[in-house]
Amino acid sequence: MNDDQLLRYSRHILLTQVGIEGQERLLGSRALVIGAGGLGSPASIYLAAAGVGHITLVDGDRVDLTNLQRQILHTTATLGEPKVESGRQMLRHFNAEVEVATVDHRIEGEALSALVARADVVLDCTDNFPTRHAINRACVRHGRPLVSGAAIRFDGQVGVFDLRDQASPCYACLFPETADPDEERCAVMGVFAPVTGIIGTTQAAEALKLLAHVGESLNGRLLILDALGMRWREIRIKKDPGCAICKDTGTFGLGVV
Numbered sequence: 527m528n529d530d531q532l533l534r535y536s537r538h539i540l541l542t543q544v545g546i547e548g549q550e551r552l553l554g555s556r557a558l559v560i561g562a563g564g565l566g567s568p569a570s571i572y573l574a575a576a577g578v579g580h581i582t583l584v585d586g587d588r589v590d591l592t593n594l595q596r597q598i599l600h601t602t603a604t605l606g607e608p609k610v611e612s613g614r615q616m617l618r619h620f621n622a623e624v625e626v627a628t629v630d631h632r633i634e635g636e637a638l639s640a641l642v643a644r645a646d647v648v649l650d651c652t653d654n655f656p657t658r659h660a661i662n663r664a665c666v667r668h669g670r671p672l673v674s675g676a677a678i679r680f681d682g683q684v685g686v687f688d689l690r691d692q693a694s695p696c697y698a699c700l701f702p703e704t705a706d707p708d709e710e711r712c713a714v715m716g717v718f719a720p721v722t723g724i725i726g727t728t729q730a731a732e733a734l735k736l737l738a739h740v741g742e743s744l745n746g747r748l749l750i751l752d753a754l755g756m757r758w759r760e761i762r763i764k765k766d767p768g769c770a771i772c773k774d775t776g777t778f779g780l781g782v783v
């Protein structure tokens with residue numbers, strides 16, 4: 527780190543759990559943020575400000591006036607622009623040292639798999655079950671830690687699936703792909719703006735901890751927020767031995783691509 531970096535990241539370096547070593551891990555890390563909306567905005571901003579060296583933003587949408595109530599990567603000035611372009615500009619304002627790559631369309635299949643394979647951590651900031659399951663499958667396949675968030679109305683959820691460890695549950699152990707999804711997307715439903723901030727920021731905290739090797743992750747637990755009463759609940763997520771997605775992860779479970 528040069529002198530400017532030592533100053534910029536000094537409040538991380540002062541944390542004994544992070545220190546210079548942890549900060550250097552962040553600078554050398556690659557995060558994949560899928561979804562540049564309500565969750566992806568605060569998540570990517572904190573990753574960039576904290577010095578994660580390389581961030582890939584994925585989103586196929588353009589900035590719409592209805593987004594601005596909560597999607598703080600975007601502003602009135604970037605209305606109509608691709609969200610990933612708007613997001614890249616904002617992240618550069620926070621920290622121009624961070625390399626930001628963008629994908630301005632929905633990805634699936636091998637393209638998604640290749641992006642996941644190159645990431646050290648994957649943040650699922652999307653709002654629909656088919657995409658969530660596709661991301662989970664790629665993370666299982668490549669043994670990548672998945673930090674998953676969701677927000678709707680006054681409710682939020684956040685969990686970590688550390689798929690580097692084959693004993694960890696995957697997203698499909700919690701929400702099987704065969705389940706009939708009672709899907710409610712905040713693209714069409716109401717959502718209380720700060721709920722996306724609280725959940726997205728929690729995703730950033732978990733991603734940074736995983737990347738810097740700090741503390742105990744949320745792996746195997748799901749936090750559920752009721753912001754109307756401002757109460758959190760925690761549930762344990764068990765690995766489902768019959769899970770169709772992660773039961774045969776022996777080959778890939780420890781990050782072997």
Ligand SMILES: [Zn+2]
Pocket residue numbers: 695696697698699700766769770771772773
């Ligand atoms: Zn599973």
